Amino acid sequence: MWTYIKENFKKYPSQQKVLIKLASLGLMVQKDFEGVPRIYCGDVEVKASAVAEALDIDRRAVLEVLNKIVSDPELSSFYSNLRPVPDFGRVSTKLGMGVIQIVPTSARKTGIISGISQIIAKHDISIRQVIVDDPELVDDPKATIVTDGPIPPSLLPELRAVPGVDAVVIL
Missing domain, CATH: 1.10.10 (Arc Repressor Mutant, subunit A)
Structure with missing residues (x-):
């Protein structure tokens, strides 16, 4: 398109x-x-x-x-088929949920969300929402992941080690 x-x-x-x-x-x-x-x-x-x-x-x-x-x-x-999607990234912490932002080395790299999701699931944390910026629409695309609870800072090294991840920020 x-x-x-x-x-x-x-x-x-x-x-x-x-x-x-x-x-x-x-x-x-x-x-x-x-x-x-x-x-x-x-x-x-x-x-x-x-x-x-x-x-x-x-x-x-x-x-x-x-x-x-x-x-x-x-x-x-x-x-005619577009729909707005609520982005809970900015308000999730007020609801007791966790929020992390993933900055990719390249938004076109495959497997980043898969790798991050596997690590989060391995630690029994449920993902509520994933919002990924479209690289055609945003200059510096990022992924925002909302989880049922806060992400422990101890997971940061493991998340940063996923191929294609430039940075991980706990919001």
Whole structure:
């Protein structure tokens, strides 16, 4: 999808920004009951002007993107199925859960999450959530792992030894 967007919108940087923002937030684009394309966060409508303001672009650029999305089968099938996902990384410690952040040597390295998960499971700690940044959407992608309880600092050396891990931070 990212190649498709980059190739088809290379002459329209503002529209490309809109497409990336919608995807990164999990904002869905669908026609309403009158056939007008709308932006939704779950079942809550998000105004095009709010997206335009967040990106510091003209609202008309957002509206143009919405029309292109609903008229392009490839874009429509992607954007009509997006869903927002809650990221509990910042609030989990308030709930008594553990949070670690994994910084990869390369976000394209395979097996990092598998290696980390195996170590956590070996110590009888349950994983509640894993959120991984998409390297196409984020400059410095990281993985945030929320666990049922705090991660003991004694696990840090073992976690850091996983191939492809640059750093592990207990939050």
